[in-house]
Amino acid sequence: MLKLYRAKRGGNLQQNIDMTKGSIKANLIKFAIPLFLGNLFQQLYNTVDSLIVGNTLGPNALASVSSSGPLIFMLVSFINGVAIGAGVIISKNFGMKNMEGMRKAMHTDLAFGLISGALISIFGVCFTPFILKLMRTPLDIMENSVLYFKIYSSGLFFSVLYNIMMGIMNAVGDSRHPLYYLIISSVLNVILDLVFILIFHMGVGGAALATIISQSVSVVFSAARLLKRNTIYQIKLKEIKLDMYYLKQIIRFGVPTGIQNSVIAFANMIVQTNINTFASSAVAASGAYSKIEGFVFLPISCFSMGLTTFIGQNLGAGQYDRAKKGAKFGILCSISLAELIGLTVFIFAPKLIAMFNSDPVVVAYGVKQCRIEGLFFFALALSHCIAGILRGAGKAKIPMFIMLLIWCVVRVTYITITIGLFQKIEFVYSAYPLTWSLSSILFVIYLLKSNWLHGLDNK
Numbered sequence: 001m002l003k004l005y006r007a008k009r010g011g012n013l014q015q016n017i018d019m020t021k022g023s024i025k026a027n028l029i030k031f032a033i034p035l036f037l038g039n040l041f042q043q044l045y046n047t048v049d050s051l052i053v054g055n056t057l058g059p060n061a062l063a064s065v066s067s068s069g070p071l072i073f074m075l076v077s078f079i080n081g082v083a084i085g086a087g088v089i090i091s092k093n094f095g096m097k098n099m100e101g102m103r104k105a106m107h108t109d110l111a112f113g114l115i116s117g118a119l120i121s122i123f124g125v126c127f128t129p130f131i132l133k134l135m136r137t138p139l140d141i142m143e144n145s146v147l148y149f150k151i152y153s154s155g156l157f158f159s160v161l162y163n164i165m166m167g168i169m170n171a172v173g174d175s176r177h178p179l180y181y182l183i184i185s186s187v188l189n190v191i192l193d194l195v196f197i198l199i200f201h202m203g204v205g206g207a208a209l210a211t212i213i214s215q216s217v218s219v220v221f222s223a224a225r226l227l228k229r230n231t232i233y234q235i236k237l238k239e240i241k242l243d244m245y246y247l248k249q250i251i252r253f254g255v256p257t258g259i260q261n262s263v264i265a266f267a268n269m270i271v272q273t274n275i276n277t278f279a280s281s282a283v284a285a286s287g288a289y290s291k292i293e294g295f296v297f298l299p300i301s302c303f304s305m306g307l308t309t310f311i312g313q314n315l316g317a318g319q320y321d322r323a324k325k326g327a328k329f330g331i332l333c334s335i336s337l338a339e340l341i342g343l344t345v346f347i348f349a350p351k352l353i354a355m356f357n358s359d360p361v362v363v364a365y366g367v368k369q370c371r372i373e374g375l376f377f378f379a380l381a382l383s384h385c386i387a388g389i390l391r392g393a394g395k396a397k398i399p400m401f402i403m404l405l406i407w408c409v410v411r412v413t414y415i416t417i418t419i420g421l422f423q424k425i426e427f428v429y430s431a432y433p434l435t436w437s438l439s440s441i442l443f444v445i446y447l448l449k450s451n452w453l454h455g456l457d458n459k
Contacts, residue, residue, distance in 0.1 A: 017173030019310045020317040024326045034175035035302035041186040043294040054356040059284040064144035066287020077261030079116045083167040085254015090171035095316025107239045108246045113164030117157040124153025136276045148204040155212030165222035181221040189214035256400035267408040285365030288356035299337035300381045303330045304388035311392025320453045335381040342377035369429045376433035379440045386443040406439040
């Protein structure tokens with residue numbers, strides 16, 4: 001028998017958004033805005049990282065920092081995917097008002113994060129040189145790339161743990177507190193970047209150390225929030241353990257997303273490997289472009305995460321029509337904002353790339369990538385939003401299969417063939433809009449033809 005939630009006097013339910021009630025548009029926007037601002041601050045401090053490194057240490061240092069980006073994403077993407085699965089279980093139980101189930105899922109999620117975060121940090125530190133060599137990192141940036149990534153890897157534990165904690169808060173509609181903590185860590189990261197690089201002359205190692213410290217601070221604040229009494233998501237230290245039933249549920253919904261993220265990240269490492277074969281200038285330009293693209297991804301990620309929570313809560317409550325209306329609204333908002341930013345990137349590409357490094361060769365590579373990919377950001381948004389909807393509905397295997405097929409197999413095959421024949425970097429860049437468009441077509445067909453609303457039904 002379900003243990004129903006009854007709000008306690010003086011509790012903190014007002015901090016959360018119950019998306020099963022009230023205006024669909026208002027709920028999604030109210031939830032998405034803090035996510036957007038939080039991601040904005042995170043992207044800003046990542047961008048400032050690159051701006052400081054590129055303008056004070058030069059293009060080779062920027063290339064050193066940029067070369068390990070896909071590798072970092074690959075290491076944390078599996079765990080972050082599993083965290084999304086945990087969020088679906090937490091959202092479902094919140095929608096059902098099954099507080100006992102929600103509590104067990106949260107504590108299991110945290111236990112999983114502590115174990116996996118430690119393992120990833122150890123793996124990153126131990127295997128950094130080997131993996132960077134496999135990625136054909138240019139010799140002139142290898143030493144700095146190894147230094148940067150070894151230091152960064154030692155703090156991956158904090159990155160994983162923060163994402164787990166943020167996922168718990170988001171799952172019950174609290175996107176405000178993660179925003180506060182991201183603002184604090186973003187400002188701290190910028191200050192530490194300036195201190196370590198400009199004052200102590202620590203080079204790229206200083207940039208990595210600044211990131212680790214700022215991420216650890218965000219973990220401290222998140223932990224303090226989750227340990228606070230009388231919140232709907234209160235964590236108790238003695239209850240942090242793996243509950244096998246909920247671990248199986250989290251794995252069921254999260255592992256497909258984790259596999260999807262990891263294999264796509266591996267495919268992007270292959271893409272980066274091909275970029276690395278051109279020149280250090282191409283690597284630096286790719287790093288600058290990735291920071292710009294990060295701003296495009298802001299509305300995409302906030303609406304995708306918002307839709308996963310919205311769909312999970314409403315399907316848990318059995319409100320199918322409401323879930324469908326919310327899905328349509330979220331998709332429309334995301335693709336509109338992404339394309340607007342994409343047009344801006346297309347028009348102002350030379351100035352945007354030059355902000356990171358004014359070397360003419362770096363700017364030329366970066367502008368080329370901006371203008372090949374910029375007009376197709378609507379397709380990137382469409383794929384991610386529908387994937388978020390399906391994950392919220394408990395159908396995580398569908399986006400896994402579609403993205404593995406298109407974003408991994410097709411993308412890598414296309415690049416391997418075209419680069420082998422033509423040796424032109426334009427074919428590497430064009431792989432992204434091509435695969436975004438193909439996956440969007442498959443996602444739309446599935447959404448229109450399938451009975452996706454019943455993925456979270458109890459059996």
